[in-house]
Amino acid sequence: xxxxxxxxxxxxxxxxxxxxxxxxxxxxxxxxxxxxxxxxxxxxxxxxxxxxxxxxxxxxxxxxxxxxxxxxxxxxxxxxxxxxxxxxxxxxxxxxxxxxxxxxxxxxxxxxxxxxxxxxxxxxxxxxxxxxxxxxxxxxxxxxxxxxxxxxxxxxxxxxxxxxxxxxxxxxxxxxxxxxxxxxxxxxxxxxxxxxxxxxxxxxxxxxxxxxxxxxxxxxxxxxxxxxxxxxxxxxxxxxxxxxxxxxxxxxxxxxxxxxxxxxxxxxxxxxxxxxxxxxxxxxxxxxxxxxxxxxxxxxxxxxxxxxxxxxxxxxxxxxxxxxxxxxxxxxxxxxxxxxxxxxxxxxxxxxxxxxxxxxxxxxxxxxxxxxxxxxxxxxxxxxxxxxxxxxxxxxxxxxxxxxxxxxxxxxxxxxxxxxxxxxxxxxxxxxxxxxxxxxxxxxxxxxxxxxxxxxxxxxxxxxxxxxxxxxxxxxxxxxxxxxxxxxxxxxxxxxxxxxxxxxxxxxxxxxxxxxxxxxxxxxxxxxxxxxxxxxxxxxxxxxxxxxxxxxxxxxxxxxxxxxxxxxxxxxxxxxxxxxxxxxxxxxxxxxxxxxxxxxxxxxxxxxxxxxxxxxxxxxxxxxxxxxxxxxxxxxxxxxxxxxxxxxxxxxxxxxxxxxxxxxxxxxx
Amino acid sequence: xxxxxxxxxxxxxxxxxxxxxxxxxxxxxxxxxxxxxxxxxxxxxxxxxxxxxxxxxxxxxxxxxxxxxxxxxxxxxxxxxxxxxxxxxxxxxxxxxxxxxxxxxxxxxxxxxxxxxxxxxxxxxxxxxxxxxxxxxxxxxxxxxxxxxxxxxxxxxxxxxxxxxxxxxxxxxxxxxxxxxxxxxxxxxxxxxxxxxxxxxxxxxxxxxxxxxxxxxxxxxxxxxxxxxxxxxxxxxxxxxxxxxxxxxxxxxxxxxxxxxxxxxxxxxxxxxxxxxxxxxxxxxxxxxxxxxxxxxx
Numbered sequence: 027x028x029x030x031x032x033x034x035x036x037x038x039x040x041x042x043x044x045x046x047x048x049x050x051x052x053x054x055x056x057x058x059x060x061x062x063x064x065x066x067x068x069x070x071x072x073x074x075x076x077x078x079x080x081x082x083x084x085x086x087x088x089x090x091x092x093x094x095x096x097x098x099x100x101x102x103x104x105x106x107x108x109x110x111x112x113x114x115x116x117x118x119x120x121x122x123x124x125x126x127x128x129x130x131x132x133x134x135x136x137x138x139x140x141x142x143x144x145x146x147x148x149x150x151x152x153x154x155x156x157x158x159x160x161x162x163x164x165x166x167x168x169x170x171x172x173x174x175x176x177x178x179x180x181x182x183x184x185x186x187x188x189x190x191x192x193x194x195x196x197x198x199x200x201x202x203x204x205x206x207x208x209x210x211x212x213x214x215x216x217x218x219x220x221x222x223x224x225x226x227x228x229x230x231x232x233x234x235x236x237x238x239x240x241x242x243x244x245x246x247x248x249x250x251x252x253x254x255x256x257x258x259x260x261x262x263x264x265x266x267x268x269x270x271x272x273x274x275x276x277x278x279x280x281x282x283x284x285x286x287x288x289x290x291x292x293x294x295x296x297x298x299x300x301x302x303x304x305x306x307x308x309x310x311x312x313x314x315x316x317x318x319x320x321x322x323x324x325x326x327x328x329x330x331x332x333x334x335x336x337x338x339x340x341x342x343x344x345x346x347x348x349x350x351x352x353x354x355x356x357x358x359x360x361x362x363x364x365x366x367x368x369x370x371x372x373x374x375x376x377x378x379x380x381x382x383x384x385x386x387x388x389x390x391x392x393x394x395x396x397x398x399x400x401x402x403x404x405x406x407x408x409x410x411x412x413x414x415x416x417x418x419x420x421x422x423x424x425x426x427x428x429x430x431x432x433x434x435x436x437x438x439x440x441x442x443x444x445x446x447x448x449x450x451x452x453x454x455x456x457x458x459x460x461x462x463x464x465x466x467x468x469x470x471x472x473x474x475x476x477x478x479x480x481x482x483x484x485x486x487x488x489x490x491x492x493x494x495x496x497x498x499x500x501x502x503x504x505x506x507x508x509x510x511x512x513x514x515x516x517x518x519x520x521x522x523x524x525x526x527x528x529x530x531x532x533x534x535x536x537x538x539x540x541x542x543x544x545x546x547x548x549x550x551x552x553x554x555x556x557x558x559x560x561x562x563x564x565x566x567x568x569x570x571x572x573x574x575x576x577x578x579x580x581x582x583x584x585x586x587x588x589x590x591x592x593x594x595x596x597x598x599x600x601x602x603x604x605x606x607x608x609x610x611x612x613x614x615x616x617x618x619x620x621x622x623x624x625x626x627x628x629x630x631x632x633x634x635x636x637x638x639x640x641x642x643x644x645x646x647x648x649x650x651x652x653x654x655x656x657x658x659x660x661x662x663x664x665x666x667x668x669x670x671x672x673x674x675x676x677x678x679x680x681x682x683x684x685x686x687x688x689x690x691x692x693x694x695x
Numbered sequence: 696x697x698x699x700x701x702x703x704x705x706x707x708x709x710x711x712x713x714x715x716x717x718x719x720x721x722x723x724x725x726x727x728x729x730x731x732x733x734x735x736x737x738x739x740x741x742x743x744x745x746x747x748x749x750x751x752x753x754x755x756x757x758x759x760x761x762x763x764x765x766x767x768x769x770x771x772x773x774x775x776x777x778x779x780x781x782x783x784x785x786x787x788x789x790x791x792x793x794x795x796x797x798x799x800x801x802x803x804x805x806x807x808x809x810x811x812x813x814x815x816x817x818x819x820x821x822x823x824x825x826x827x828x829x830x831x832x833x834x835x836x837x838x839x840x841x842x843x844x845x846x847x848x849x850x851x852x853x854x855x856x857x858x859x860x861x862x863x864x865x866x867x868x869x870x871x872x873x874x875x876x877x878x879x880x881x882x883x884x885x886x887x888x889x890x891x892x893x894x895x896x897x898x899x900x901x902x903x904x905x906x907x908x909x910x911x912x913x914x915x916x917x918x919x920x921x922x923x924x925x926x927x928x929x930x931x932x933x934x935x936x937x938x939x940x941x942x943x944x945x946x947x948x949x950x951x952x953x954x955x956x957x958x959x960x961x962x963x964x965x966x967x968x969x970x971x972x973x974x975x976x977x978x979x980x981x982x983x984x985x986x987x988x989x990x991x992x993x
Contacts, residue, residue, distance in 0.1 A: 063795040063912070063915060063930075064888070064928055065934070067951055068937060
C-alpha cells in the first residue's frame with residue numbers, strides 16, 4: 027500500500043486534530059445535570075475507580091477511543107492510501123487532451139465530451155503517486171503544452187481546467203512530437219543513459235483522428251481513453267458562394283448538408299444576408315448507417331457512403347450587388363452545434379478585366395475578346411514595361427484581374443494573376459530550356475478546372491514543340507510530357523501563374539506552333555477556363571472559407587505596419603504587416619467572422635467554418651489504429667493505483683455508527 | 696416533587712381496620728407511667744399471676760395466698776404483673792433527600808409512621824412522632840388513644856421534606872427529650888454525609904428498643920443512568936461529575952451493599968434491629984408481612 031500524499035500531510039493533520047479532540051473530551055465535555063438524593067456513594071465509586079486505575083478514564087472511555095479511531099481513519103483518508111498496481115520508481119505520463127470540434131458534442135447528461143474528458147483526466151491525475159510526473163498537452167489543429175512535466179497535482183489540475191474547446195480538426199502528429207520531446211534527448215543517448223524514462227501517453231479523445239496514419243510513437247506506449255457515446259448529428263459540410271461569371275450581380279450559394287446519425291432527419295436551411303432572412307429550404311436526409319455500425323465506420327467509409335442519400339445540397343440564388351455576410355443556418359438540435367451554421371464573406375461584384383501583352387497575336391486577342399470582360403486591353407511588351415505604376419497597380423495589386431503575357435518574360439509582376447505563353451516570370455524559380463519537338467504528353471489532370479472539357483489529346487496532337495520547363499517544388503504540373511511539365515500552375519501568396527511551355531507561334535514568331543488554336547474549339551474552352559480560374563480569386567464572389575486552426579492572409583494598404591483583428595468572441599489583436607503588404611493571422615480556433623481593419627474593401631473580413639466531414643461525424647470510434655497498429659481503448663480511467671480511501675471512509679462510517687449505538691445504549695459503555 | 700398529601704392517602708379505612716389486629720412488640724419490658732394494656736416489668740395489680748415470694752413485714756396482707764398458708768402454714772405473697780402503657784416513638788427523616796422517587800421516600804416514611812402510630816394508639820400506647828431534617832421537630836409527643844388518630848394523620852400530612860439531614864443532632868435531641876424507655880422506630884435512608892453512627896449511638900445508649908428501617912428508592916438501588924453526567928445532590932447541591940460505565944455502576948452497587956451491610960452490622964452489634972426496604976415494595980405488604988416477620992409487629 028502506498029500513500030499519494032506526502033508523509034508530512036497526515037502527520038500535520040494528526041498533530042492538528044488529535045490533541046484538541048482529547049483536550050476537548052476532557053476539558054470541555056458537556057455533561058447533563060441530574061439531581062440525585064445523595065452524591066455520597068457516587069463520589070466513593072468514582073474515587074474507588076480512579077484509585078484502582080489511574081488510566082481508568084481512558085481505558086473505559088470507549089467513546090473517546092472510537093472518536094480517536096474515527097479521526098485516525100479520516101487522517102488516513104487524507105493521506106490517500108493506494109493499493110499500488112505497480113511498484114517501482116515514478117512513471118512519466120503525458121496526457122493528451124483532444125480539443126477538436128467533435129469534443130464539443132453534447133452528451134446525454136448535459137456535458138460536452140471535453141468536460142467528460144477533463145473529469146477523466148482529473149481522476150487520472152488524482153491517481154498519480156507522489157513520485158509520478160505528468161505533462162499535459164492540448165491539441166486540435168495545433169498542439170499546445172499546457173503544463174510541463176511536473177509532479178505538482180495542483181498545477182496539473184489547473185492545466186486541465188485551462189483546456190478550452192476549439193473548432194479545429196483532430197491532428198495528433200504535432201501533439202505526439204511535443205509529447206515525446208522531453209524524453210527524446212538530442213544526440214546519441216541510449217535508453218539506459220536517458221534520465222527520463224519512456225513515458226506513457228494517455229490520449230483523451232473521441233477518436234476520428236485525421237492524421238492517425240502519420241502518427242508515430244517512438245518511445246513509450248500510447249493508451250486511449252475514449253469519451254462520448256452520442257452519434258446523432260447533422261452538419262453543413264460544404265459551402266460554396268460564387269458569383270455568376272457573366273452576371274456578377276447574381277450570387278449562388280450552395281450548402282452541402284450531411285446526416286451522420288442513425289435516424290432519418292428533416293432539416294430546414296435558412297439563408298441570411300447580413301442577418302436578414304432571405305430564403306429557406308427543407309431537406310430530407312437518410313441515415314448514414316445503423317446505430318450499431320456507426321462506431322465501426324472508418325474514414326474511407328464516409329466517402330463510399332456519400333451517395334447513399336445521407337447527403338443533400340441546398341442551392342440558393344440571389345441578387346447581391348454589394349459585399350455581404352452570407353450565413354446558412356440549419357434548424358433542429360443535435361449533439362454538435364458548431365456545424366449547424368456556416369458563414370461566408372461575399373465580395374462585391376467585380377467585372378473581369380484582362381490585359382494581353384503581346385507583340386501581336388490575333389488568335390489570343392480574339393479568344394480573350396470573346397470573354398465576358400468589362401475591360402480588355404492589349405499592350406505591347408514595351409508599353410507594359412513603360413506603363414506608369416498607377417496604370418498597372420491599385421491598392422497594392424494589379425488593376426487587371428488576368429494578365430496574359432505572350433512570349434514576354436518579365437519581373438514587373440505586381441500581385442495578381444498571370445498567364446504566360448512560352449515565357450516565365452523572372453521573379454520565380456522557373457527555368458525555360460530549349461524547345462523540343464514531337465514529344466509526347468504523358469499525363470494530365472483533366473479534373474482540374476483549367477482542363478475541364480478541354481480535349482488535351484487534340485492539343486497533344488497539334489502542338490508542335492514546347493520548351494523544356496523546370497518548375498519549383500511548390501508548383502502543380504497540369505500536363506506532363508516526357509521531357510517535363512507542359513502546363514504548370516504556381517500559387518504564391520499574392521500571385522498565381524499559369525505557365526504554358528508552348529507558344530502560339532514558334533520562336534521566330536513566323537510559324538504557328540500550335541495549330542490547335544485554329545483547328546479545335548478546345549483552345550477557346552481552355553482560355554475560358556484559364557481566365558475564369560485565374561480571375562476567380564478576385565471575381566468568384568467570396569473569400570475561400572478558412573478551416574479552424576488554419577491561418578489566413580489579408581492584404582493591407584501600403585505603408586501600414588499593423589492591422590487589428592477582431593475575433594468572433596470580441597477579442598482584439600494587432601498583427602504585423604509584412605514587407606509585401608500582407609498580414610497573416612493564425613489563431614482561428616473558433617468558427618465565425620474574423621474582422622481585419624485593413625481599410626481595403628473586400629479584404630476586411632474572413633470566415634472560419636468547420637466544413638469537415640470527419641469532425642461532424644461524431645460517432646466515437648470503436649477501434650483505433652495509430653500508424654497501422656491497433657491501440658488499446660478504454661471507456662474510463664482505469665486507476666493505476668487502486669484508491670483505498672473510500673474503504674477507509676467506509677470504516678469511518680461504521681465506527682461512527684458503532685459509536686452512535688453505544689452512545690444511545692442505556693447503560694453499557 | 697413535594698406535593699400536598701391528603702390524610703386519606705396515608706391510611707385508608709380498610710387498611711386501618713386490618714391494622715387494629717396488630718400490636719407493637721417490644722423486645723424489652725419497660726416501666727410505663729400509666730396503666731395500660733401492656734404487662735409491666737413492675738409487679739402490680741393486674742389479674743395475671745407472676746410469682747410468689749416470702750412475706751416480709753409491711754407487705755400488703757391482701758396479696759397473701761391463704762390457701763398455701765392453710766396447707767403449709769407459711770406466708771407467701773402472690774405477685775401479679777403490672778399492666779402499663781408503652782412508649783412508641785417514631786423518628787422520621789424528612790430531609791430533602793427523602794423527597795425522591797415515585798412514590799417519594801418521604802410519603803412512604805409517613806405512611807409507615809402513620810401505620811405504626813395507629814397501632815400504638817389503638818393499643819393505648821404513648822405515641823411520639825419526631826420528624827427531623829436539618830433541625831429536630833416539631834414533634835407530636837405522647838398521644839394516646841385511637842380518638843387522636845386524626846390529629847396524628849393531620850400532623851403527618853402537613854410534614855414536608857426540607858433541609859439537609861442531620862441525623863446525629865436529631866437523635867441527640869430526641870434522646871435528651873425522651874428519657875423514658877420505649878420502642879423507637881427510626882425511618883430514614885441513612886444517606887447522611889456526616890455519618891449515621893453518632894446518631895444511633897445516642898439512641899442505643901438510652902436503651903431504647905431500636906428499630907432502624909432504611910428506605911431507598913429503586914433508582915438508588917439500581918441506577919438508571921447513562922452518559923456523561925453531572926450529579927447534583929438535592930440536599931447540599933454538591934456536584935459529582937461521572938462518566939457512566941459498567942465498572943462505575945458495579946462499583947456503586949458494591950458500595951451501596953457495603954454501606955447497608957455496615958449499617959446492619961452496626962445495629963446488630965448494639966442490639967438494634969435493622970430493616971431494609973425499597974419504595975417499590977407495596978406499603979401494605981411492608982407493614983402486614985415484612986414488619987411482622989421482623990418482629991416489630993405481632
